[in-house]
Amino acid sequence: MSATLLRIDDLHVSFSTRRGMVEAVRGVTLTVGAGEMLGLVGESGSGKSVTGFATTRLLDAAGRVTAGKILFRGQDVTKLRGDDLRQLQGAAMSMIFQNPRAALNPIRAIGLQIADAILTHKRISKDAARAEALELLRAVQIRDPETRMNAYPHELSGGMCQRVMIAIAISCNPALLIADEPTTGLDVTTQKVVMDLLADIAAARGMATILITHDLGLAARYCRRIAVMERGRIVEEASPKALFGGPRHAYTRRLVAASPTAVSRIEDLVTEEEREGYAAIISKPRQELAAGTPPLLEVRKLAKRFDQGAAAVADFSMTMAGGESVGLVGESGSGKSTTSRMICRLIDPSEGDIVFDGQSIGHVAARDFHRSPFRKDIQMVFQDPNESLNPRFTAFDCIAHPLMRLDGLRGGDELRQRVNECAERVGLPLDLLPRFPHQLSGGQKARVGIARAIACRPRLLVLDEPTAALDVSVQAVVLQLLDRLRRENDIALLFVSHDLNVVRMLCDRTIVLRNGGIVEQGESRALFDNPKTDYTRKLVEAIPHFEAGPALAAAL
Amino acid sequence: MLSYILRRIVSTLPVMAIVALFVFSLLYIAPGDPAVVIAGDQASPEDVERIRQSLGLDRPFLIQFGSWVWRILHGDLGTSIFTNLPVSTMIGQRLGPTLSLMMVTLLLTIVVAVPLGVVAAWKAGSLIDRVIMGFAVFGFSLPVFVVGYMLAYIFALELEWLPVQGYTPLAQGFWPWLENLILPAIALGCVYIALIARITRATMLEVLQQDYIRTARAKGLGQGGILFVHALKNAAVPIVTVIGIGIALLIGGAVVTESVFAIPGLGRLTIDAILRRDYPVIQGIVLLFSFVYVLVNLMIDVIYTLVDPRIRY
Numbered sequence A: 001m002s003a004t005l006l007r008i009d010d011l012h013v014s015f016s017t018r019r020g021m022v023e024a025v026r027g028v029t030l031t032v033g034a035g036e037m038l039g040l041v042g043e044s045g046s047g048k049s050v051t052g053f054a055t056t057r058l059l060d061a062a063g064r065v066t067a068g069k070i071l072f073r074g075q076d077v078t079k080l081r082g083d084d085l086r087q088l089q090g091a092a093m094s095m096i097f098q099n100p101r102a103a104l105n106p107i108r109a110i111g112l113q114i115a116d117a118i119l120t121h122k123r124i125s126k127d128a129a130r131a132e133a134l135e136l137l138r139a140v141q142i143r144d145p146e147t148r149m150n151a152y153p154h155e156l157s158g159g160m161c162q163r164v165m166i167a168i169a170i171s172c173n174p175a176l177l178i179a180d181e182p183t184t185g186l187d188v189t190t191q192k193v194v195m196d197l198l199a200d201i202a203a204a205r206g207m208a209t210i211l212i213t214h215d216l217g218l219a220a221r222y223c224r225r226i227a228v229m230e231r232g233r234i235v236e237e238a239s240p241k242a243l244f245g246g247p248r249h250a251y252t253r254r255l256v257a258a259s260p261t262a263v264s265r266i267e268d269l270v271t272e273e274e275r276e277g278y279a280a281i282i283s284k285p286r287q288e289l290a291a292g293t294p295p296l297l298e299v300r301k302l303a304k305r306f307d308q309g310a311a312a313v314a315d316f317s318m319t320m321a322g323g324e325s326v327g328l329v330g331e332s333g334s335g336k337s338t339t340s341r342m343i344c345r346l347i348d349p350s351e352g353d354i355v356f357d358g359q360s361i362g363h364v365a366a367r368d369f370h371r372s373p374f375r376k377d378i379q380m381v382f383q384d385p386n387e388s389l390n391p392r393f394t395a396f397d398c399i400a401h402p403l404m405r406l407d408g409l410r411g412g413d414e415l416r417q418r419v420n421e422c423a424e425r426v427g428l429p430l431d432l433l434p435r436f437p438h439q440l441s442g443g444q445k446a447r448v449g450i451a452r453a454i455a456c457r458p459r460l461l462v463l464d465e466p467t468a469a470l471d472v473s474v475q476a477v478v479l480q481l482l483d484r485l486r487r488e489n490d491i492a493l494l495f496v497s498h499d500l501n502v503v504r505m506l507c508d509r510t511i512v513l514r515n516g517g518i519v520e521q522g523e524s525r526a527l528f529d530n531p532k533t534d535y536t537r538k539l540v541e542a543i544p545h546f547e548a549g550p551a552l553a554a555a556l
Numbered sequence B: 001m002l003s004y005i006l007r008r009i010v011s012t013l014p015v016m017a018i019v020a021l022f023v024f025s026l027l028y029i030a031p032g033d034p035a036v037v038i039a040g041d042q043a044s045p046e047d048v049e050r051i052r053q054s055l056g057l058d059r060p061f062l063i064q065f066g067s068w069v070w071r072i073l074h075g076d077l078g079t080s081i082f083t084n085l086p087v088s089t090m091i092g093q094r095l096g097p098t099l100s101l102m103m104v105t106l107l108l109t110i111v112v113a114v115p116l117g118v119v120a121a122w123k124a125g126s127l128i129d130r131v132i133m134g135f136a137v138f139g140f141s142l143p144v145f146v147v148g149y150m151l152a153y154i155f156a157l158e159l160e161w162l163p164v165q166g167y168t169p170l171a172q173g174f175w176p177w178l179e180n181l182i183l184p185a186i187a188l189g190c191v192y193i194a195l196i197a198r199i200t201r202a203t204m205l206e207v208l209q210q211d212y213i214r215t216a217r218a219k220g221l222g223q224g225g226i227l228f229v230h231a232l233k234n235a236a237v238p239i240v241t242v243i244g245i246g247i248a249l250l251i252g253g254a255v256v257t258e259s260v261f262a263i264p265g266l267g268r269l270t271i272d273a274i275l276r277r278d279y280p281v282i283q284g285i286v287l288l289f290s291f292v293y294v295l296v297n298l299m300i301d302v303i304y305t306l307v308d309p310r311i312r313y
Helices: A046-054 A082-088 A110-121 A126-139 A158-170 A190-204 A216-222 A238-246 A250-258 A278-283 A336-343 A366-371 A395-406 A412-425 A441-453 A472-489 A499-505 A524-529 A534-542 A546-555 B004-027 B034-040 B045-054 B061-073 B087-121 B129-140 B144-158 B174-208 B210-217 B225-260 B265-275 B278-308
Strands: A004-017 A020-033 A037-041 A065-070 A093-096 A177-182 A208-213 A227-231 A233-239 A296-307 A311-320 A324-331 A351-356 A378-381 A459-462 A492-499 A508-512 A517-523
Touching: A020 A037, A020 A208, A020 A233, A037 A216, A046 A065, A046 A093, A046 A177, A046 A208, A065 A278, A093 A158, A110 A126, A110 A158, A110 B225, A126 A395, A158 A190, A158 A524, A158 B210, A177 A190, A190 A216, A190 A534, A208 A216, A208 B004, A216 A227, A227 A238, A227 A250, A233 A238, A233 A250, A238 A250, A250 A351, A250 A472, A250 B061, A296 A336, A296 A395, A296 A534, A311 A336, A311 A351, A311 A517, A311 A546, A324 A499, A336 A492, A366 A492, A378 A441, A395 A412, A395 A441, A395 A546, A412 A441, A441 A472, A441 B004, A459 A472, A472 A492, A472 A499, A472 B225, A492 A499, A492 A508, A492 B034, A499 A524, A508 A524, A517 A534, A524 A534, A524 B144, A546 B004, B004 B061, B004 B278, B034 B225, B087 B129, B087 B174, B129 B174, B144 B174, B174 B225, B225 B278, B265 B278
Parallel strands: A037 A208, A037 A227, A093 A177, A177 A208, A324 A492, A324 A508, A378 A459, A459 A492
Antiparallel strands: A004 A020, A004 A065, A227 A233, A296 A311, A296 A351, A508 A517
């Protein structure tokens, strides 16, 4: 093992909140060797990001290191002040963040943002800094770097923004880079490209990296050592092989089990207790539909063009039977969300028709569709439960609203009873109903979103990345819930996602989209086991699995 | 960019047309026969009839409006009933003092308020923040004339640092010009300094929460670079908006301030014209102020696009 670069010793971090001090990190001890890539894994609230921010001294004003040391090259980072601190930040130690677009100044050209970092630490002319910035854009493999120098973040894709962030982070050749969920929110292929780039740069420059992520598979693929955090402590530290082969701590075991792999089934993801009852449901054979039953949904040659641009979706056709689950996968920009929104009648198609239960609904204008009798039959669960719930509505209001609007309930006992039913159906404790979204956890918010969607007993549920913002253990429970709703209530699911493992488990059939067109479709398991097109193969291969870990480790 | 500005100018035309219609209707909205109103209390029926014919009031409304607009487009704002001078000449004479007062006030406001707001946001929750915001509340609550008389009493009468009132044109030297404007500008600016300091603080607080500020800190940028290069420019759009609204409000404030400090500007002219029911002068002034306001809004829209590349034009 190489020389120790960073040594965190019994670190405690507390945040002052309205309800007093909250301890986010309680005694983390960790070492990182020079040039090493360490994975720091845990679910939201485990304190992994706080540990990273404490190390780079970027904690919010409310956060405070209450005990412990962070020794970087033997110097205690927690005691640095003023210029000493600034010489460290961005120079010897740097950081990249989740949501790269928000992490870049929206009104400053990216070339200038890179040059800012260089000029802060080096005494060189502006022109020289600009030239260096251009070199860095080349190093992070941005095409046409001369033109991109003058681009603004909103003109770049999420993956490109993260490359710019990497360029900023490596601009002064740091010895340590802390990457806080660098690829969360990027699609799988972009994730692979960005992570490969990061790993290459780290190896070429001998830069140590801490990869903070909730994705065990990702950490396993790129790191030789993984530390697992739970509630402010490190509960286990091991190689990926040991971690997946024989996790010692109960929390790690649960985390490993909940992480979808290429072969897992939904019932594998949850614990023994949760699995009971579920087994009975999936063992029940599904009712065969009588021959000649018309499809629930038929989409014919759907197309969408936004003003002046190229077609976002073109010539999209599909059918779905009642109670069927279909996955819609593809990279960002492939048109999957646009398609799902057209089917939900939230936006108007430019061409084509949508037939639901034998009736054409494609020509009802999206803004009038709320008056259609089919509105209650087609409901949607949105991507981010934080953003899609009205912050001024309680969980009860959220679920009650569609019932009042679409089922004509006026309030009183009947409404209360229906809301309670929905909450129970999704496993939301009834005492949480008076709460506002900010008083609920991510998983509870996801349940509110699903309860709202199923409140009017829809026949088709369109889900746009419903688990992308959730921890794996919560994701496992939500997936199980969705599968159960489908089997018990015969709700058809159209599942939009870039997470192929999830789609494979939940969906009977899968449609692969690229640039607004269908490239491949078929029965999910067969499609992923045996992709027919290069594009699908690329998507499948980009999923980080633990299995890839040892191969990489052996190569090093 | 140029085509954007042109399009914006074209889009202001309907606004100006509606303003013109409203201004022209002033005469008719006022109670009574316009000719009687203009002729005044002691006029004989013959006088009224003469005025009616000379002003063309016997013709249909739209024809009158059309010819009025036609004359304005040729720079003819009509003739004052009271002084018999062309309205454009009267406004021209009074424009200098008012523009001077507004510009000095605006400059003072921006130079004082924006840094105060930035500091308050940077040190949010601290003593400095509370002192600045305390002053802001104070500045809000004091009427212009109270501040004006207080300043005149302290700095002009007691300390004798600055003149009590009056106005000296810029042509007679910079300092004599500025000397007379300092106290009025402070009196008039108080409310705007308070308003803009508060808006700056609120916007900056929001911007300082953003992820890219954290990135700037991660780069090792100093406090000044973070506050002024990364944060203030991002906070600029709301601040510029409020400054623009402030200019509109300034016009009203200038009327009162000019009375307090005896500045022979448009404010005084407005009051005199209203008291004398000098309708052509009132129309001319309202039209001018509306035009200035539309122009300021146009400038603000252009500034938006310069500040924020995400705003498409």
